[in-house]
Amino acid sequence: MLTDLGRLLADDHPNHPHAVLDRARRTGRSMGSLARALETFFTTRRLALPTDQEEKLATGRRRRRLDAVPEPLRPLVEDFATFILRSRDRARRAGTKPRTDNTIEAALAIVRDLAQALAKRGKNDWALVDVHDIEAFLAAQPKARPRRLVVLRQFFRFARSRKAVLVDPARALTAKGPSGFTGTTLTIGQQRALFRRWTTTPDPHPHEALLGLFALLHGASSREVRLLAIDDIDHRLRTVRLGNRPHPVPLDPASWAVLERGLAHRSSQRTGNLHVMVTRQTKSGTGPASTTYVSHVLDACGVPPRTIRCTRLADLVNTMDPKLVAAAFGMDPEATMIYLADHVDPGRLTDIEAAIP
Numbered sequence: 001m002l003t004d005l006g007r008l009l010a011d012d013h014p015n016h017p018h019a020v021l022d023r024a025r026r027t028g029r030s031m032g033s034l035a036r037a038l039e040t041f042f043t044t045r046r047l048a049l050p051t052d053q054e055e056k057l058a059t060g061r062r063r064r065r066l067d068a069v070p071e072p073l074r075p076l077v078e079d080f081a082t083f084i085l086r087s088r089d090r091a092r093r094a095g096t097k098p099r100t101d102n103t104i105e106a107a108l109a110i111v112r113d114l115a116q117a118l119a120k121r122g123k124n125d126w127a128l129v130d131v132h133d134i135e136a137f138l139a140a141q142p143k144a145r146p147r148r149l150v151v152l153r154q155f156f157r158f159a160r161s162r163k164a165v166l167v168d169p170a171r172a173l174t175a176k177g178p179s180g181f182t183g184t185t186l187t188i189g190q191q192r193a194l195f196r197r198w199t200t201t202p203d204p205h206p207h208e209a210l211l212g213l214f215a216l217l218h219g220a221s222s223r224e225v226r227l228l229a230i231d232d233i234d235h236r237l238r239t240v241r242l243g244n245r246p247h248p249v250p251l252d253p254a255s256w257a258v259l260e261r262g263l264a265h266r267s268s269q270r271t272g273n274l275h276v277m278v279t280r281q282t283k284s285g286t287g288p289a290s291t292t293y294v295s296h297v298l299d300a301c302g303v304p305p306r307t308i309r310c311t312r313l314a315d316l317v318n319t320m321d322p323k324l325v326a327a328a329f330g331m332d333p334e335a336t337m338i339y340l341a342d343h344v345d346p347g348r349l350t351d352i353e354a355a356i357p
Contacts, residue, residue, distance in 0.1 A: 001033060001034045001037065004024070004034050005020075005024070005034060005038075008020055008023055008024060017038075017042045017047040017048040018042075018048045018049070020038065021035065021038050021039060021042060021048055021051065022051075024038050025051065025053070029057060029060065031051065031053050033281075033284055035051070035053075036281070036284055036285050037284040037285065039051055039053075039285075040284070040285040040286055044286070054101075058101040058104075058105070061101075061105050062081060062104065062105060062108060065105065065108040065109055065112050066078055066081060066108065066112075068112050068116070069111070069112050069115045069116070070115055070116065070118075070119040070124065072119075072124035072125065073115040073118065073119070073124065073125075073126060074115075076126055076159060076162070076164050077108070077111050077112070077115060079158075079162065080108075080111065080155055080158050080159075081104075081108055083158055084099065084104050084107065084108075085104070087099070088104070106147075106151075107151045107154070107155075110147075110148050110151040110152065111151065111152075111155050113137070114134075114137050114152065117133075117136070117137050117140075118133060121133065121136075126159055126164045126165055127164065127165055127166070129165065129169050130169050131169045131170075131172065131173065133169065134152060134169050134170050134173060135173065138173070145175055146175035149170065149173060149174075149175045150175075152170045153168075153170045153171070156168045156169060156170050156171070181310070181314060181338045181339045181340075183306070183307065183310045184307050184310070185307065185310055185311040185314055186303065186307065186308065186311045190303075191216060191311065194212060194216060194301060194303065194308070195213070195216060195254075197212075197301060198212050198213045198216075198258060199213070199254045199257070199258070204300065204301070205297070205300070206258075206261040206262045206264070206265040207262065207265070207277055207289075207297050208297050208298055208300060208301065209258045209261060209262075210225060210258050210259065210261070210262040210276070210277065211225045211277075211294065211297050211298060211305055212297075212298055212301065212303075212305070212308060213254065213255055213258045214242075214255065214258075215305050215308040215309045215312065216308050216311075216312060217252065217254070217255055217312070218242070218249055218251075218255065218312070219309050219312040219313050219316065219329060220242055220243075220309065221243065221305070221309055222291070222294045222295065222305045222306075223243065223291075224242040224243035224245075225242075225276075225277060225294070226275075226277060226288050226289050226291070226294045227243070227275070227288050228240065228242065228275065228276045228277065229274045229275050229276065230263075230274045230275075230276065231274065233259070233263075233276075234248060237250070238250065238251050238256050239251065240259070243330060244330035245328065245329060245330040246327070246328075246330055247328070259276070262276050262277065263276060265278075266278050269283045270283075271283035271284070272286070273285060273286055273287075274286070275287075275288045275289065277289045277294070279293055281293075310339070313325070313329075313336065313339050314339045317336050317337075317339040317340055318339070318340065322336040322337055322339070322340060323336075
């Protein structure tokens with residue numbers, strides 16, 4: 001990196017920060033380690049503005065989703081994408097909450113999946129879509145029905161305003177589904193196997209052990225572990241601050257040992273990044289690890305972080321007051337109520353059954 005930087009400074013082009021940063025960028029999806037390091041250095045010292053790398057990556061992701069739409073159905077979807085982007089610009093100017101890139105990309109992915117399903121059914125015109133097509137598409141993924149239906153309603157309202165369809169086929173549909181928790185949880189045996197994996201064997205990567213054990217014992221989300229910084233750790237009291245939780249979380253010996261492994265791995269990176277979870281892409285900057293990286297940290301154990309966290313939350317909510325769990329985790333009370341099981345433990349009915357003549 002120093003050699004490349006010296007070459008940039010020694011050539012005949014301008015050497016002001018913005019020009020050096022622009023010439024250090026690589027073409028493609030990644031602008032390169034040198035450009036990331038220079039961007040962090042210049043922006044923290046107010047010598048240059050941040051690059052538009054994130055915007056370029058988002059544009060490429062949207063383009064790939066649009067290109068995957070069958071060609072006869074693509075023009076209307078492209079108009080819908082343009083409409084969403086213009087709405088976001090208006091929201092920014094008005095000071096309201098604009099859609100994020102992830103929200104826009106998720107909406108385009110849902111419309112893309114619908115278009116591909118329609119093409120398989122032999123329908124290459126949006127005017128031919130009826131309620132049975134929409135219902136069949138929603139039935140393919142019952143858990144995603146509410147989110148998919150919201151996006152489809154937005155899309156067909158837009159299509160009706162453009163006279164592409166005469167009747168909105170999604171208008172009469174409802175997002176019926178179970179209101180309680182329907183996710184996957186782990187058995188006691190599976191939890192013990194994961195605990196032994198992360199506490200007794202040195203094979204797992206320190207990031208895997210850190211994320212897995214914090215989710216298993218403390219119900220930590222991927223975002224909380226991803227944003228955990230050095231300043232959030234109290235070595236004297238052995239506590240950490242996780243996310244928006246109102247109080248520091250005390251760590252048991254196993255969790256503290258895993259955290260120390262993570263800190264030792266961070267020290268070996270020789271980085272100035274203050275986050276505990278530092279990757280090759282972030283060790284030269286100041287930002288946290290990417291959500292993509294964190295989503296694949298537990299691939300080696302075969303269990304996603306969400307499943308482990310849901311197991312812990314479901315256990316706490318069903319053995320404690322859901323309101324206390326919500327207060328401890330910094331969550332809304334309604335968010336913990338979905339984990340409340342729809343049954344009573346048989347052991348708690350023994351006295352009642354004995355009292356019945």
